[in-house]
Amino acid sequence: xxxxxxxxxxxxxxxxxxxxxxxxxxxxxxxxxxxxxxxxxxxxxxxxxxxxxxxxxxxxxxxxxxxxxxxxxxxxxxxxxxxxxxxxxxxxxxxxxxxxxxxxxxxxxxxxxxxxxxxxxxxxxxxxxxxxxxxxxxxxxxxxxxxxxxxxxxxxxxxxxxxxxxxxxxxxxxxxxxxxxxxxxxxxxxxxxxxxxxxxxxxxxxxxxxxxxxxxxxxxxxxxxxxxxxxxxxxxxxxxxxxxxxxxxxxxxxxxxxxxxxxxxxxxxxxxxxxxxxxxxxxxxxxxxxxxxxxxxxxxxxxxxxxxxxxxxxxxxxxxxxxxxxxxxxxxxxxxxxxxxxxxxxxxxxxxxxxxxxxxxxxxxxxxxxxxxxxxxxxxxxxxxxxxxxxxxxxxxxxxxxxxxxxxxxxxxxxxxxxxxxxxxxxxxxxxxxxxxxxxx
Numbered sequence: 001x002x003x004x005x006x007x008x009x010x011x012x013x014x015x016x017x018x019x020x021x022x023x024x025x026x027x028x029x030x031x032x033x034x035x036x037x038x039x040x041x042x043x044x045x046x047x048x049x050x051x052x053x054x055x056x057x058x059x060x061x062x063x064x065x066x067x068x069x070x071x072x073x074x075x076x077x078x079x080x081x082x083x084x085x086x087x088x089x090x091x092x093x094x095x096x097x098x099x100x101x102x103x104x105x106x107x108x109x110x111x112x113x114x115x116x117x118x119x120x121x122x123x124x125x126x127x128x129x130x131x132x133x134x135x136x137x138x139x140x141x142x143x144x145x146x147x148x149x150x151x152x153x154x155x156x157x158x159x160x161x162x163x164x165x166x167x168x169x170x171x172x173x174x175x176x177x178x179x180x181x182x183x184x185x186x187x188x189x190x191x192x193x194x195x196x197x198x199x200x201x202x203x204x205x206x207x208x209x210x211x212x213x214x215x216x217x218x219x220x221x222x223x224x225x226x227x228x229x230x231x232x233x234x235x236x237x238x239x240x241x242x243x244x245x246x247x248x249x250x251x252x253x254x255x256x257x258x259x260x261x262x263x264x265x266x267x268x269x270x271x272x273x274x275x276x277x278x279x280x281x282x283x284x285x286x287x288x289x290x291x292x293x294x295x296x297x298x299x300x301x302x303x304x305x306x307x308x309x310x311x312x313x314x315x316x317x318x319x320x321x322x323x324x325x326x327x328x329x330x331x332x333x334x335x336x337x338x339x340x341x342x343x344x345x346x347x348x349x350x351x352x353x354x355x356x357x358x359x360x361x362x363x364x365x366x367x368x369x370x371x372x373x374x375x376x377x378x379x380x381x382x383x384x385x386x387x388x389x390x391x392x393x394x395x396x397x398x399x400x401x402x403x404x405x406x407x408x409x410x411x412x413x414x415x416x417x418x419x420x421x422x423x424x425x426x427x428x429x430x431x432x433x434x435x436x437x438x439x440x441x
């Protein structure tokens with residue numbers, strides 16, 4: 001742990017990053033907003049920007065610290081610059097960067113300027129200390145992650161054009177948290193190895209329309225309602241344990257008391273039971289082993305007294321590896337047909353390659369967690385959300401989703417919500433973690 005003076009200095013740097021409004025907007029380029037943020041980064045991390053080669057892809061950044069004696073494949077650390085909007089009433093203004101109650105407050109402190117600061121600071125300190133890397137080291141930071149925009153794909157296209165193949169990368173994902181699943185007592189580093197695919201569907205019901213004063217039966221909205229009700233009552237997706245979740249439950253098991261602890265500790269042999277029980281007992285745990293569908297938007301007619309000729313709802317889906325986009329579409333199309341509803345695919349992506357938790361890259365992260373965070377239990381983790389790391393699959397087999405910041409339950413819930421903040425004491429060990437990773441390859 002660094003001295004209090006260093007912790008305070010870290011907090012002040014992160015505060016300045018938070019004070020930059022970097023809210024991204026779908027399909028809107030905002031070069032001036034991100035140029036202003038880059039200016040702040042240059043002032044905070046002068047060694048980085050005077051030493052590393054910098055490429056700017058319409059606001060998304062790629063920095064390279066070239067090794068004079070490259071030995072092996074390069075590694076890349078990444079964390080995005082952009083944040084989601086900050087509506088509602090906050091205890092501290094969302095772009096104030098206030099340092100209060102032992103934390104830095106504001107939008108992006110957890111997702112993900114906190115880890116972005118720690119990455120830049122790790123490079124800054126190593127360069128300042130005269131360290132010479134033994135392989136090329138990269139920082140990547142897109143400005144379009146929150147809107148699934150072109151930033152990360154542009155970076156990957158460039159790296160591919162340079163024939164770069166990464167040994168591994170570290171992106172956002174799991175963090176260090178107490179009780180990541182209910183009943184698991186202890187502190188855990190949840191290291192993301194598996195990321196589900198994502199997709200969106202539009203479910204459309206049509207009719208001849210008409211006046212609301214004389215409604216017929218089975219109008220479009222009624223049919224859509226029945227369709228959604230069936231999906232909710234009779235989940236069409238198959239839950240199935242995978243090696244990542246089996247290992248996760250095995251590692252969490254010794255900290256869970258009672259019958260569920262026994263089941264977790266013997267997850268491999270009891271996987272059929274877990275596959276059946278988990279989705280009913282714990283929605284989060286169920287999402288780790290199954291494709292999901294959440295209804296998100298709806299539209300009917302434009303008039304209060306008009307029956308719609310066309311109505312639709314949209315559904316956001318997260319595809320598990322054993323039940324991907326094509327099978328999900330077939331399942332939904334079959335159910336929708338019973339209600340005379342058409343299914344349109346808005347977009348869909350396959351699940352990402354799974355990182356083997358036996359790999360050297362995972363073991364390095366695991367070993368570093370144990371060294372920097374005594375008492376923390378590292379565990380592989382199945383991601384239910386999406387990250388920019390998914391775009392790097394063509395050039396990186398081991399895309400590990402883990403940010404070494406320790407957060408509490410309130411901070412976890414503040415992601416994309418109110419009162420986002422990160423404890424200042426979480427910053428020094430995270431910087432040390434990244435430094436240890438960079439000097440261990």
